[in-house]
Amino acid sequence: MRAIVMTTTGAPEVLAPRDLDDPAPAAGQVLVRASAVPVLYPETKVRAGAFPFPAPLPAVFGFQAAGTIVDLGAGVDPALLGARVVAATSGFGAYAELVAADQDSVTLIPDGLGTEAAAAIQMPGSVALALIATAALTPGETVLVEAGATGVGSCLVQLCAARGVRVIATAGGPEKATLARAHGAAAVLDHATPDWADRLGEVLSGGTVDVVFDSIGGESLTPLLDHVTPLRGRILSYGWLAGAPAQLGAADLILRGLTLTGCAGAAWLGTVAAQRSAALDAAARGLLSVDIDATLPLDAAAEAHRKLEDRAAFGAVLLRP
């Protein structure tokens, strides 16, 4: 089979196309013939060496793949043969024509949802649903969705708007601002400009933000704190696009009566996994969608990673094995 092998950590070129023997499903595993593989932002960090790679290198890269189950290991429910699924791997093995994955890690794709759309929505949709559940929103609240034109960000914008919540988003540049507005943001601030937090005050005109969905991290939260509702404001920190988690001290929160919830790590990922079916169902019912920027051949994995790192993608990037 054709597969993308990560040879070492580093630049996108460490993702090399190779011809390998077909994998066989072990006991409890299914074998998926992949037709759409999502290229995920956290994968770029794993490839670069910022997050650990969970296996000795070289190894087939990739977290998720969508396609059809073509073979079963011992002990697997025979009804799964031929099913369309999105499979989550143990952190490697998904950028390939054939993907072996634990049967517990596959999510059935509902009728009415295309395989590409399912591949694109599963990760951002399930993360956004887990964040929304954690935020305990009430109608009439105001939320700030940082990076609202990203996969997770655009799902948050849609889900919040559908719950009667006023959504203020940030995005990098006018085209991504248009995307965030199309998904339901009432106002969008350009986070590529240095004074965007000051302009949040103008947009709020005396009001405050009840929930901040923080994906940028770094120093970006500090100037926002005085715009968050005292005693009731919640900050959910789930990403650090700026390169480091939110740089806040306990006193920053305590003196304003705010809470910060960390939404990352192994236990959090279990919460996200529990939302996978719900994300695909919401997409099948037309309640959630992700823009698809490009579908590239499997061999173009390095190009796909570069596109994400250059912030040049306007939606999901998929590989087609």
Ligand SMILES: NC(=O)c1ccc[n+]([C@@H]2O[C@H](COP(=O)([O-])OP(=O)(O)OC[C@H]3O[C@@H](n4cnc5c(N)ncnc54)[C@H](OP(=O)(O)O)[C@@H]3O)[C@@H](O)[C@H]2O)c1
């Ligand atoms: N905790 C979790 O469970 C979890 C799960 C998945 C993802 N995440 C995190 O969520 C974040 C978004 O992931 P995604 O998959 O939705 O991303 P994505 O769709 O791949 O979007 C990436 C976008 O992030 C923006 N960006 C990049 N660097 C930035 C920076 N320094 N400041 C502000 N924005 C920047 C760019 O948009 P602009 O051009 O608009 O700036 C870029 O196009 C990432 O930090 C990711 O690691 C967390």
